[in-house]
Amino acid sequence: MEEQMMQAAAQVLVGGTGPGQEGGSWEHKAPQNNKKTGIRWCFVMARALEWKSAPSFTPTTPCSSSWNSAGFPGWPLKVKESCTQDRGKPPNRHTPALPLRRECPIFQPMNVAEEFDRMSADYTAKMERLVPYYRTLTRLLAEGLPPEFRPQRILDLGCGNGNVTEELLRRFPQAEFLLVDASTEMLHLCRHRFAEHPGVKLRQAWIQELDFPAESFDLATAGMSFHHLQSPEKQALFQRLHRWLSPRGCFACADLLIDKDDEPFHSAHLRFWKEYAYEHGTDDDEWNWVIDHYHTFDFPDGLERQSRWLLDAGFREIRILFRKIGWTAFWARK
Structure with missing residues (x-):
């Protein structure tokens, strides 16, 4: 699923620039009304931006999305109540678990x-x-x-x-x-x-x-x-x-x-x-x-x-x- 999302994310990036270049913009076209994957999609988009144009890509155009509960580089994240609706649910392939790190025995x-x-x-x-x-x-x-x-x-x-x-x-x-x-x-x-x-x-x-x-x-x-x-x-x-x-x-x-x-x-x-x-x-x-x-x-x-x-x-x-x-x-x- 994530690989498909990465491919889709790469397709909606527009105007990406390479190292040493200026400018560039991107648009967000996440699937409409798909709140299960909303947060995950946004971070896949952020990851695609990093892979596509690191280290000098800077977004210049705001994203347009009906689901504004995830942050994009340089743009505000205003949290709505809908952002919390998947909390407490068992993890699935759309909302991957976020395990805690194990304690490191050598850390003092x-x-x-x-x-x-x-x-x-x-x-x-x-x-x-x-x-x-x-x-x-x-x-x-x-x-x-x-x-x-x-x-x-x-x-x-x-x-x-x-x-x-x-x-x-x-x-x-x-x-x-x-x-x-x-x-x-x-x-x-x-x-x-x-x-x-x-x-x-x-x-x-x-x-x-x-x-x-x-x-x-x-x-x-x-x-x-x-x-x-x-x-x-x-x-x-x-x-x-x-x-x-x-x-x-x-x-x-x-x-x-x-x-x-x-x-x-x-x-x-x-x-x-x-x-x-x-x-x-x-x-x-x-x-x-x-x-x-x-x-x-x-x-x-x-x-x-x-x-x-x-x-x-x-x-x-x-x-x-x-x-x-x-x-x-x-x-x-x-």
Whole structure:
């Protein structure tokens, strides 16, 4: 069924461009009144877009569909009650099951903190060299928010050295910030970086163990941090995030959204990632370290899986701001 949908999806793509080219548009012509496959079709369309034109395709024309419950790259997702109608039903070939990842026995939280303590020196340069589109993804966590949105209380989850907060401060200089990270060295960098901003507070903690009173924040952000959480931890955190946010509050995330067992897409992602890293100055030793880190500490989940978890948590609107070869920026609104 999915192969047929992929073929159909490829047929309705129009104006796709190749690497280095500009322009291009696409239309969505999903089967009418087929709500069983509605969500799945939309993600097949997104996958077809990535395969057809990666890494530089950008949609320029909105989709037209009577079923607006799934997100396309760059277009809003407004969730209707009909989106939830297949929840709780047994999985079938139209609505595939989304299994949780098994716990990884070698994963120890303290190892992650120590890993990022070591990474803290020249962190930004390393991220720009090793993470495709890093600056674009980080910038979109501030610039991609709804234009009328004016958060006063902002939570930065897995703040690192403060690159996301720096972008947000430019747009919301009067806001109060709470930056959370498990790495002592990263928080040390943030303490010096934001010493002249009294509204910026720091907390050392594991983000999967956090809790706050209801409606404590207007905006929560996560820049390249949630892929360190295992599937059950992400699901639980999405539930808590929804509770922490004020009415119409937003969760904005930039991260790698991919399933490691999704072949051949995952292998294509790794090839592209390696080519990008070497083109930007990575050597063999550094790339071997990246892959070791990826297989040891990273537990990414795909866009479809995480979108379903956000809907289950109660978020009502999702917008995909950017997506190329798994690297994704989006926001979800309460």
